[in-house]
Amino acid sequence: MAKKQRKQHEPPELDITTFLNLMVVLIPFLLISAVFSRITIMELSVPIGAGGASNKPNFTIEVIIRNLGLEIADGSSVVAAIPKKGDQHDMKKLSELLVRLKAQYPEKEDATVLMEPKIEYDYLIQVMDAVRSAEIRSPGSGATQNMVLFPNISIGDAP
Numbered sequence: 001m002a003k004k005q006r007k008q009h010e011p012p013e014l015d016i017t018t019f020l021n022l023m024v025v026l027i028p029f030l031l032i033s034a035v036f037s038r039i040t041i042m043e044l045s046v047p048i049g050a051g052g053a054s055n056k057p058n059f060t061i062e063v064i065i066r067n068l069g070l071e072i073a074d075g076s077s078v079v080a081a082i083p084k085k086g087d088q089h090d091m092k093k094l095s096e097l098l099v100r101l102k103a104q105y106p107e108k109e110d111a112t113v114l115m116e117p118k119i120e121y122d123y124l125i126q127v128m129d130a131v132r133s134a135e136i137r138s139p140g141s142g143a144t145q146n147m148v149l150f151p152n153i154s155i156g157d158a159p
Contacts, residue, residue, distance in 0.1 A: 132151055
């Protein structure tokens with residue numbers, strides 16, 4: 001009887017060619033898509049309550065988003081109320097009123113947006129865009145230009 005000699009088998013090598021091919025395609029794709037995605041961060045603050053006596057006048061611009069419409073207040077009373085048009089808030093009218101306020105107070109840079117509960121997030125974004133800037137048509141040429149209104153926005157809950 002002949003003894004069978006066993007060969008020492010070496011473990012098979014891993015074939016990573018397909019994995020490397022995948023990486024060659026995937027890495028450039030991820031790098032290209034990362035360049036085109038851009039995240040915009042807007043700095044917001046919380047409204048500051050009256051903490052003490054001050055000599056300067058306490059005029060604030062407040063835009064209040066309610067279920068029934070929009071209100072513009074001056075910190076103590078409602079200056080203007082804009083009812084809903086159907087089921088949409090009237091952003092055009094809001095922009096017009098804010099442009100008038102900016103003409104009255106050109107040095108004013110801050111405004112507060114207050115929102116009732118159960119208001120859609122999309123309305124908050126639309127109102128914040130309207131408070132931040134407005135498109136103004138030039139009377140002669142008809143061209144539109146972007147006017148900065150109140151870029152420093154604070155957000156909070158409506159009273």
